[in-house]
Amino acid sequence: EYGPDLEQLRPVSRSVARANLGIGDEFYVGIVARIDFLQKGHDIALDAIQRHGGLPENVRLLIVGDGPDTQRAKSFVKEHRLENCVTFLPYVANISSIYSAIDALLIPSRYEGVPIVMLQAMFFGLPVVAADVDGMKSILPSEWLFAPKSGDQLMAALKRVRNGVDPQLLVRNKHLVEETLNAAHFQERFGAFVEHLSVSRNAQS
Numbered sequence: 001e002y003g004p005d006l007e008q009l010r011p012v013s014r015s016v017a018r019a020n021l022g023i024g025d026e027f028y029v030g031i032v033a034r035i036d037f038l039q040k041g042h043d044i045a046l047d048a049i050q051r052h053g054g055l056p057e058n059v060r061l062l063i064v065g066d067g068p069d070t071q072r073a074k075s076f077v078k079e080h081r082l083e084n085c086v087t088f089l090p091y092v093a094n095i096s097s098i099y100s101a102i103d104a105l106l107i108p109s110r111y112e113g114v115p116i117v118m119l120q121a122m123f124f125g126l127p128v129v130a131a132d133v134d135g136m137k138s139i140l141p142s143e144w145l146f147a148p149k150s151g152d153q154l155m156a157a158l159k160r161v162r163n164g165v166d167p168q169l170l171v172r173n174k175h176l177v178e179e180t181l182n183a184a185h186f187q188e189r190f191g192a193f194v195e196h197l198s199v200s201r202n203a204q205s
Contacts, residue, residue: 003119003181010096011124017101021089026060027162029129030102032095032117033109035067041108041131041149042073048151050080056159061086061106064098099124104161107136108154114139119181122173127165129157139176141169 018024037043042063049055063073063086070088077086092098099105105121107130114135121128130136131154132145143160146153 003177003183004116005183009120009123012097012100014100017097020097021101026058028060028062028102029104029106029158030062030064030098031106032064032098035065035070035073037069039109039111041110044108044149044151045106045154046073046076048154049082051151052155055085056162059162062089062102064089065091104129110148119177123177125170125174127161129161
């Protein structure tokens, strides 16, 4: 049970965040990750968008970050003329502005642990569309998940979330991060565990 440092996450006005990032009023789905096809699966998302002739009306993909496959991703978008629905932004120090601006997070990874970006998005009350693997499978509701590497199921999950999510799920996820999956709680539990080990060792001496 670990998670983000909530003291560093500060929600800001959606309109201000979008103005600062230079994005419009559409429904924005963000991938916030190192651009690394092998693990993070940006290629899965981009290929699905291309094969489906774009994203649903008024939906845009915001790719935030950099990495070894940045140029490949940008070249794919240009080659298939997806500039009208895919936008790239470099990683920003104030990550709160990203989560305040987007409407949903997308994690198309082939494998993960428990992604910090997922927990950050949950804290901001965002739905998380993700591959049905690892930490995402353990925490997220089934209707937000899609079969790993399945572009068709990814697009279907995006449509389900775009059509609306149960607000109670968002509240549940936010509370889970506030109460359990955060850095302060992990530090407290880790300290208690170390103290327990110390007492046990002294008792055996």
